Amino acid sequence: METDKTEIKKEYDELVKTIKHHMDLYYNQDEPEISDYEYDMLMQRLKEIEKANPDFVMPDSPSKIVGGTAKREAGVKITHNVPMLSIEDVFTKEAVTEWVDKVHALHPEADFSAEIKIDGLSMTLRYSKKDDGKLHLDLAETRGDGLIGEDVTANALVIPDVKKVLDLPYDYLELRGEVYMSHEDFEKFNEQQEKAGKKTAANPRNLAAGTLRQLDPEITRSRGLKMFIFNIQDGPAELMESHCGALDILSDAGVPVVVHRFCKTAEEVLAAIDEIGSMRDELSFDLDGAVIKVDQVSLRDDFPAGSKYSSGHIAYKYPPEERIIEMDDILIDVGRTGKLTFTGSFHDPETGKPARLCGTSVSRATLHNQDYINEMKIGIGGHYKLFKSGEIIPKLNGCVKEPAVVYKAPDFCPVCGSPLIREEDTADIRCINPTCPAQVTRTIAYFTSRDAMNIIGLGDTLVDALVNEGYLHSYADIYSLKEYRAELIEKGIIGKEKNTDKLLGEIENSKNNDPVRLLTGLAIRNVGKSTAREIMKHFDDLMDLTKVTKDGFLQIPDIGETTASDLYEFFHEEQNLEILGRMKDAGLNMKAVKDEDASDKLSGMTIVVTGTLPSLGRKEAEELIVKNGGKASGSVSKKTSLVLAGEAAGSKLTKANELGIKVISEAEFLEMIK
Ligand SMILES: [Zn+2]
Numbered sequence: 001m002e003t004d005k006t007e008i009k010k011e012y013d014e015l016v017k018t019i020k021h022h023m024d025l026y027y028n029q030d031e032p033e034i035s036d037y038e039y040d041m042l043m044q045r046l047k048e049i050e051k052a053n054p055d056f057v058m059p060d061s062p063s064k065i066v067g068g069t070a071k072r073e074a075g076v077k078i079t080h081n082v083p084m085l086s087i088e089d090v091f092t093k094e095a096v097t098e099w100v101d102k103v104h105a106l107h108p109e110a111d112f113s114a115e116i117k118i119d120g121l122s123m124t125l126r127y128s129k130k131d132d133g134k135l136h137l138d139l140a141e142t143r144g145d146g147l148i149g150e151d152v153t154a155n156a157l158v159i160p161d162v163k164k165v166l167d168l169p170y171d172y173l174e175l176r177g178e179v180y181m182s183h184e185d186f187e188k189f190n191e192q193q194e195k196a197g198k199k200t201a202a203n204p205r206n207l208a209a210g211t212l213r214q215l216d217p218e219i220t221r222s223r224g225l226k227m228f229i230f231n232i233q234d235g236p237a238e239l240m241e242s243h244c245g246a247l248d249i250l251s252d253a254g255v256p257v258v259v260h261r262f263c264k265t266a267e268e269v270l271a272a273i274d275e276i277g278s279m280r281d282e283l284s285f286d287l288d289g290a291v292i293k294v295d296q297v298s299l300r301d302d303f304p305a306g307s308k309y310s311s312g313h314i315a316y317k318y319p320p321e322e323r324i325i326e327m328d329d330i331l332i333d334v335g336r337t338g339k340l341t342f343t344g345s346f347h348d349p350e351t352g353k354p355a356r357l358c359g360t361s362v363s364r365a366t367l368h369n370q371d372y373i374n375e376m377k378i379g380i381g382g383h384y385k386l387f388k389s390g391e392i393i394p395k396l397n398g399c400v401k402e403p404a405v406v407y408k409a410p411d412f413c414p415v416c417g418s419p420l421i422r423e424e425d426t427a428d429i430r431c432i433n434p435t436c437p438a439q440v441t442r443t444i445a446y447f448t449s450r451d452a453m454n455i456i457g458l459g460d461t462l463v464d465a466l467v468n469e470g471y472l473h474s475y476a477d478i479y480s481l482k483e484y485r486a487e488l489i490e491k492g493i494i495g496k497e498k499n500t501d502k503l504l505g506e507i508e509n510s511k512n513n514d515p516v517r518l519l520t521g522l523a524i525r526n527v528g529k530s531t532a533r534e535i536m537k538h539f540d541d542l543m544d545l546t547k548v549t550k551d552g553f554l555q556i557p558d559i560g561e562t563t564a565s566d567l568y569e570f571f572h573e574e575q576n577l578e579i580l581g582r583m584k585d586a587g588l589n590m591k592a593v594k595d596e597d598a599s600d601k602l603s604g605m606t607i608v609v610t611g612t613l614p615s616l617g618r619k620e621a622e623e624l625i626v627k628n629g630g631k632a633s634g635s636v637s638k639k640t641s642l643v644l645a646g647e648a649a650g651s652k653l654t655k656a657n658e659l660g661i662k663v664i665s666e667a668e669f670l671e672m673i674k
Pocket residue numbers: 334413414415416417418431432433436437438
C-alpha cells in the first residue's frame with residue numbers, strides 16, 4: 001500500500017513539473033511544444049491524482065493557477081473589471097449530459113447556448129457613450145493572467161472586426177471575444193518569412209498572440225487579425241437576460257459574433273456539438289472545442305464551479321482528428337550542416353489520395369531520426385496513425401500495420417556518396433564531406449541571404465544552377481564569377497547582359513559589407529548574426545580570428561564552450577583558411593566597422609521613445625540610443641531611466657509620470673549626446 005502511494009507521489013511530482021514547464025511555454029513564451037489536447041490530458045491526470053490524494057495538493061499546484069503570470073513588459077497593465085476566467089473542460093458527451101442534468105436539477109427553466117470555441121486569444125473591449133449618443137471603444141485588453149491583462153487598444157483599432165463605434169442606446173458595454181488568425185493569413189505570413197529567411201510561426205494562435213502584442217499597429221494591420229464576440233461581460237439589463245438574444249442584438253448592430261446554437265435539452269446540446277464538430281473541415285481557423293453556456297445570464301452564478309472557472313459554462317473538447325495512412329516512401333535531405341533529415345511520404349489508403357486532416361491535405365511528415373524510425377517501425381507499406389499536433393504539424397502516432405522491412409538509413413550520402421557519420425550524443429546522421437554538393441548549395445545560398453552578405457538576386461534557384469554548371473564550389477567562387485561574364489551571358493544562366501551585369505554589380509558591392517555579415521555568412525555552427533556582431537566588437541579585422549585560441553574565443557561574452565570549439569575548428573581548418581584568403585585577395589572588407597559617432601554617453605541608461613518626435617523617427621532615435629551606449633526599450637517600467645517623448649505620446653507618458661520617471665524632449669536628448 002505504502003509503496004503504491006510513493007509511486008503515485010513520484011508520478012504526481014513529475015506531472016507538476018511537466019505541466020508547469022508547458023504552462024510557461026504557452027502563457028509566457030507563446031511557444032507551446034505540445035498540443036492543447038495533450039496538455040489537457042496531463043491536466044486531467046493531475047486532477048485525478050489530486051482527487052484521490054488531497055494531501056499531495058500544494059497551493060501552487062497547476063490546478064490552482066489560472067494561467068501563466070503575465071511576464072511581458074511590452075505594454076501597460078490593465079486590471080479587468082470582470083475577471084477573465086477559464087472554462088472547465090470535459091472530454092466526453094456523457095460529462096456534457098451530466099452537467100446539463102445538474103443545471104436542470106437546480107433550474108429546470110435553464111436554456112443553453114452551444115458555441116464554437118477556437119484556438120485564439122481572448123480580448124475584452126470596453127465601450128462608453130459619448131456626446132454623439134453612440135458607444136465608442138475606449139479600451140481593449142488581453143486576458144493576461146485572467147485578472148490583469150495588457151492594454152492593446154492601439155492594435156485593436158486596426159482590426160476590422162473590432163467595431164470602433166456602436167449605434168446602440170446604452171451607457172456602457174463590455175464585450176469579450178476571441179482574436180484569431182485564419183489559416184490562409186497564417187500561411188501567407190510564413191511564406192513571406194521563409195522567403196525573407198526569417199523565423200516562421202509555429203501555429204496561428206502564437207502568431208495571433210504575437211501580432212496582437214506588436215508595438216507597431218501597422219504590423220498588426222498588415223497581418224489580418226480577425227475577431228468575434230462570444231460574451232457580454234457587462235452591460236444593460238436588456239443584454240443580460242438571454243445570452244443568445246444579446247448576441248443577436250449585437251449581430252444586428254454589425255458586430256461579428258460567435259457561431260451559436262440555442263438549445264433547451266441535453267439532446268439538443270449534443271446535436272449542436274456534433275454540428276459544430278462537423279464544421280471543422282470548412283472553418284478557416286482551428287476549432288478547439290464547443291462551449292456550452294447557460295443562456296440566462298442571471299442563472300449562471302448559481303452553479304458552483306472551481307474558483308478559477310467561469311460559472312455556468314463548460315467546454316467540450318473534441319478528440320484530435322486522426323487518419324490512418326500508408327507509407328509510400330522515405331525521403332532524405334542533406335542540410336547545410338550535412339545533417340540528414342528524413343521525411344515520410346504517404347497517402348490515405350481509403351481514398352488513394354493525401355490524407356485530409358483539420359481542413360488541409362497532408363502527404364508528408366517528418367520522421368526525425370533513425371531512433372524514431374525504429375521505434376515507430378517505419379517502412380514502406382506500413383500503416384500508421386496520423387494526427388496534427390497543435391492542429392498544425394502532422395505527426396505519426398503509432399503503427400497499426402507493420403511494414404515488411406523497417407527502413408534503415410543508408411551508409412553513404414545520397415548526394416555525394418561519402419560515408420555517413422552517426423553522431424555519438426545525438427541520433428543525428430551527417431555527411432561530413434565539406435565539398436558535398438548538397439551542402440555547398442545550401443551554404444552558398446545562406447552566404448548570399450539577407451541576414452548574411454545580402455546579395456540581392458542570387459537566391460536558391462540561381463545558386464543551384466551555378467553549382468550544377470560548375471561555376472561555384474564554395475562561396476569564395478562568387479567573387480570570381482565576373483571572370484566568366486561573357487560565358488554566363490552566352491549561356492543565359494543569370495539572364496541577358498543587363499541582368500548578368502546587375503548581379504555582378506551587386507556582388508562587387510557586397511565586398512564593402514561590414515565583416516559582421518561576412519562572419520555570419522561563413523555559416524559556422526552556432527554563429528548567427530547576433531553572435532557574429534558580438535564577436536566583431538572585439539576584433540579590428542576578421543582575419544584576426546584565425547589567430548585566436550579556443551580560450552580566446554571563450555573570453556568573448558555570450559560565447560560558450562561549444563561555440564568556442566566550433567569557431568576554433570573553423571578558423572584552423574586549412575580549407576577554410578584558403579577560402580578566406582581568396583576572399584581577402586578578392587577585396588572583401590575584413591576591417592571591423594567602428595562607428596565614429598558612437599559614444600558611451602548614455603551608458604547604463606534604459607530609454608523609452610514614445611510619441612512623434614519633431615525630427616527623428618522612432619527607429620532613428622532608438623539607434624542613436626544604442627549607438628551612444630544606452631538601451632532602447634519599448635515599455636516603461638521602474639527600470640526606465642528616461643522617457644523621450646514627442647507629440648501625441650500616450651499611455652507610456654502617463655505611466656512615466658505615474659512612476660516619476662524623467663521625461664525629456666528631442667532637443668534635450670540631442671544635447672545629451674552632442
Ligand atoms: Zn554528401
